[in-house]
Amino acid sequence: MYQKDGEKYFVVDGHLHYWNAAPDNWVPGAEQYAKGWIECFHAYQGLGPPETHWSIEHFQKYSEDDLMKDVFEDGYVDVAIFQPTYLKEWYKEGFNTTERNALMGERHPGKFVYNTRWDARDGDSGIEQLRRNVDRFGSKGCKLYTAEWNAGSRGYKLTDPGAYRYLEVCQELGVKNIHVHKGPTIWPLDKDAFDVADVDHVATDFPELNFIVEHVGLPRIEDFCFMATQEPNVYAGLAVVIGGLMHARPQFFNKVMGELLFWVGEDKILFGSDYAIWEPKWQVEGFMNWEMPDREEYADYPRLNNDGKRKILGLNAAKLYDIEVPAELQGPGTPGAHEVLGEASPQRV
Amino acid sequence: MSAPATSASRGATGSRGARGGNTPSAGAAGPDPGTSRMLAALDTVRDPELDEPITSLGFVTSCRLSAAGDAQVRLRLPTYFCAPNFAFLMVADAYDAVAALPGIRRTEVVLEDHFASDVINGGVAARAGFVQTFDGEAVSELDGLRAGFLRKAVMAGTDQVCRPLLAGGTTLAELAGMTLGDLPESRAAARLLQRRAELGLPSADDSPLLIDPATGARVSEDAMPLHLRRARTTAISIDANAGVCRGMLAHRYNHTPGLRQQDPGEQDPGEQDPGEEEQQ
Numbered sequence: 001m002y003q004k005d006g007e008k009y010f011v012v013d014g015h016l017h018y019w020n021a022a023p024d025n026w027v028p029g030a031e032q033y034a035k036g037w038i039e040c041f042h043a044y045q046g047l048g049p050p051e052t053h054w055s056i057e058h059f060q061k062y063s064e065d066d067l068m069k070d071v072f073e074d075g076y077v078d079v080a081i082f083q084p085t086y087l088k089e090w091y092k093e094g095f096n097t098t099e100r101n102a103l104m105g106e107r108h109p110g111k112f113v114y115n116t117r118w119d120a121r122d123g124d125s126g127i128e129q130l131r132r133n134v135d136r137f138g139s140k141g142c143k144l145y146t147a148e149w150n151a152g153s154r155g156y157k158l159t160d161p162g163a164y165r166y167l168e169v170c171q172e173l174g175v176k177n178i179h180v181h182k183g184p185t186i187w188p189l190d191k192d193a194f195d196v197a198d199v200d201h202v203a204t205d206f207p208e209l210n211f212i213v214e215h216v217g218l219p220r221i222e223d224f225c226f227m228a229t230q231e232p233n234v235y236a237g238l239a240v241v242i243g244g245l246m247h248a249r250p251q252f253f254n255k256v257m258g259e260l261l262f263w264v265g266e267d268k269i270l271f272g273s274d275y276a277i278w279e280p281k282w283q284v285e286g287f288m289n290w291e292m293p294d295r296e297e298y299a300d301y302p303r304l305n306n307d308g309k310r311k312i313l314g315l316n317a318a319k320l321y322d323i324e325v326p327a328e329l330q331g332p333g334t335p336g337a338h339e340v341l342g343e344a345s346p347q348r349v
Numbered sequence: 350m351s352a353p354a355t356s357a358s359r360g361a362t363g364s365r366g367a368r369g370g371n372t373p374s375a376g377a378a379g380p381d382p383g384t385s386r387m388l389a390a391l392d393t394v395r396d397p398e399l400d401e402p403i404t405s406l407g408f409v410t411s412c413r414l415s416a417a418g419d420a421q422v423r424l425r426l427p428t429y430f431c432a433p434n435f436a437f438l439m440v441a442d443a444y445d446a447v448a449a450l451p452g453i454r455r456t457e458v459v460l461e462d463h464f465a466s467d468v469i470n471g472g473v474a475a476r477a478g479f480v481q482t483f484d485g486e487a488v489s490e491l492d493g494l495r496a497g498f499l500r501k502a503v504m505a506g507t508d509q510v511c512r513p514l515l516a517g518g519t520t521l522a523e524l525a526g527m528t529l530g531d532l533p534e535s536r537a538a539a540r541l542l543q544r545r546a547e548l549g550l551p552s553a554d555d556s557p558l559l560i561d562p563a564t565g566a567r568v569s570e571d572a573m574p575l576h577l578r579r580a581r582t583t584a585i586s587i588d589a590n591a592g593v594c595r596g597m598l599a600h601r602y603n604h605t606p607g608l609r610q611q612d613p614g615e616q617d618p619g620e621q622d623p624g625e626e627e628q629q
Contacts, residue, residue: 036429036464039601043428046600047593154486184432190479190487190494193432218593219398221586222501226579249592251615255585263582296516 001329002076002284002313009288009310010329012317013071013080013280015179015214015239015272018104019096022061027092033149034090041277044240047248048278062276064104072111075273075280078314079323081113083143083179083214083272089150102137113321115141115179119148120156120163127169134173140321142175143214147183147193155186158198167206177320178202179237181214194220196227203231210320212270215240216260225263235320236264238312239272242283246290254292258301266308270317284313307331383414383452388609390446391422397438397495399591400502400544406591407598407607408439410461418454420447425461425607427597433465437482438491440473462601499548500562505584506541507559511577525570530554588615 002009021038023031042059045052054062071077082101086094094100098116105112116133118126133139147155156163158180170178186193196217203211214237217224228234241260245253260269271287273280288309292298304312310331318325380388391409392402403409403424411423422443426436440460448456458473460466472482480487510532511524519527529545529552532538545552550565559568559576568576595612 033464040428040430040597043597043600047596184430188486188488189434189483190489190491192434192494192497219586219590221589222579222583225582244593244596245589248596249589249615252585252589252592256589259582259585262578 001078002288004288007306007331008329009076009331010314010318010325011075011077011079011280011284012271012314012321012323013075013077013273013275014212014270014317015083015237016067016071016080016275016280017083017085017096017277018064018067018101019085019276020061020093020100021059021091021095022057025061025091025093025095027088027090030090034087037087037090037095044244044274044277047244049247049282052279052282054276059276064107067104067275068108070279070281071273071275075275076284077273077280078329079113079318080111080275081115081141081272081317081321083115083181084117085143085145085148085181086117086119087145087148089148098133098137098139113140113323115139115143115177116175117143117145118166119144119150120158120160120166121150121153123162127166130166130169130175131173134175139175141177141179141212142170143179143181145181145183147185149185153187154189155183155193157186158202163202164205167202167209171206171208176208177210177212179212179214182217182220192220196220196224199234200227200231203227203234207233209233210235212237212320214272215244215274216256216264218244221256221259225259228268229263234268235316236260236269237272238269239274242271242287243274243278246283246286253290254298257290257304258292258298261302261304261308262300266302266304266311267316269312270320271313287313380412381414384412386450387412387414387420387422387447390450391443392609394439394442394446396594397435397498398432399587399594400498400505401591403439403443404607404609405611406594407610409443409608412608414453418452420450420453420456422447422456422458423461424458425598425602426463427594427601429462429464431463433463433469433483434479434487434491434494436460436463436465437469437472437479438495440469444473496548499544501583501587502544503541503548503550503562504580505587506537506544508577508580508584509537510535510541510558512581515577521573522570525559525568525573527558528554529556529558532558 002011026034038060042056084098085096088094102114114137116139118130182194184193199211210233212235213224216236273283392404394403408424410425413421440458444458460469479491542552557567
């Protein structure tokens with residue numbers, strides 16, 4: 001919970017990780033990729049305030065206590081949504097699996113939501129695994145990393161026939177929140193791997209599912225915005241926007257927020273810290289203290305008031321995940337949260 | 350300003366970091382005429398996504414020319430996993446730009462610290478195309494990819510020339526009737542013209558200012574507000590990406606600047622162009 005000027009805010013961190021990227025988890029022969037991946041993440045952390053930077057050793061493998069302190073004690077978060085990223089070609093036990101997240105999370109009841117994942121190229125066995133994970137962890141969402149390397153393939157699109165089978169199973173199982181994370185590779189390599197046109201297609205074909213495009217499609221914010229404005233079930237995951245721009249490039253942050261508010265709107269933007277890339281504390285504080293500057297170049301952007309911030313910081317995600325929000329944290333202008341809570345069972349945590 | 354931006358701007362003043370040993374041509378006495386010509390050629394090579402020269406982005410770390418005419422260029426990128434298609438384009442374009450200079454006998458361009466460094470460097474050295482270089486992983490060359498990003502650059506450039514006009518009192522109706530020749534001279538205008546010409550879009554003085562970059566058709570007055578809105582979003586997206594890339598590069602290389610690295614900060618790059626047009 002975050003508190004400011006006597007107001008209380010419910011905080012859902014819509015995107016965080018509990019990874020092990022230390023050398024003991026590197027796959028022999030693929031060490032350079034495992035090392036390159038975590039160093040790339042570490043460089044992202046470099047975009048945050050210097051006092052929040054970690055050593056690479058700490059960043060490779062942090063403890064359960066670190067996470068609980070950074071996220072819940074210091075970081076104002078009430079409920080956090082784990083977004084797994086497997087990368088088993090590079091990390092022996094996976095980078096950050098559903099199992100690893102849940103084994104840790106079950107010691108802290110009520111704090112975590114366990115999203116799972118699938119890979120369109122895994123066929124029948126992947127579908128069985130998805131069913132088992134949903135049954136075991138109560139997943140209502142999944143995280144898809146389309147650039148994942150898999151047996152010689154460097155990625156997939158959501159419009160691949162294999163992906164449609166999985167999306168149908170998601171719909172059947174009530175895994176209704178599909179978080180999409182684009183990366184630098186895809187098949188074929190001559191196409192733009194960050195293109196979000198496939199999300200556009202599947203959002204139309206699966207209207208019962210919600211598609212949360214992580215880091216707002218960055219580096220294709222414009223394509224994402226033009227698409228999201230036309231699809232009622234497409235949402236913006238704010239991870240990286242706050243962490244990567246608010247401190248390092250504050251004016252670009254103003255503009256990107258302005259664009260998102262214009263095209264996507266405050267009802268469809270979800271806060272996510274992307275921990276452990278960035279700690280939530282400075283992001284929550286900075287976001288809640290942020291205001292669109294009163295300058296000519298920002299004049300035609302929508303403004304974000306405290307009610308809007310309340311939605312982005314927690315209520316929008318609570319709605320998608322049926323997370324119970326205490327009455328005093330629902331705020332005045334959010335009847336939608338009540339409606340959802342009236343009819344849906346609280347998230348199993 | 351932020352730490353990455355401050356450190357990146359050091360590049361413009363020629364200060365040297367721990368890796369200065371890699372950059373003999375940027376010594377205190379200034380580069381010799383041969384490497385100056387090479388750097389000028391590299392100024393014309395752009396990151397296709399960011400629409401900025403690889404030099405000002407800090408991607409060029411070393412540029413050498415032997416007395417016999419052997420040229421060697423070393424490049425770096427913000428991350429180990431930068432998209433391989435764009436990386437390939439930059440390495441291949443750098444090779445072409447340097448190899449085309451008079452008096453060059455042999456050209457070598459080396460991309461360092463990238464997951465596909467060996468494949469890309471080998472492919473470019475062998476003058477193989479992208480499909481052959483990434484055997485089985487690509488179905489066509491990168492012309493389509495490049496054109497798609499040039500169209501984005503045209504949209505961003507449209508924003509950069511139109512917003513100051515609108516702020517100065519030009520009405521939408523007046524803008525609708527304007528041609529490229531009506532634009533006041535500026536780097537942003539020159540850049541827009543060049544990008545349109547590269548795409549084969551109308552780029553004469555009497556060509557309409559506002560066109561659909563996919564078809565070249567004039568944008569109707571009704572469609573203008575949305576067109577300009579999209580142009581602005583595109584410009585902001587590219588700027589934000591460039592900001593992230595600069596920050597990550599600075600972190601990755603401990604703030605050691607590349608040769609001729611510059612940072613326009615958070616102003617419109619159209620007004621702070623490092624001047625690649627003049628180099629051509």
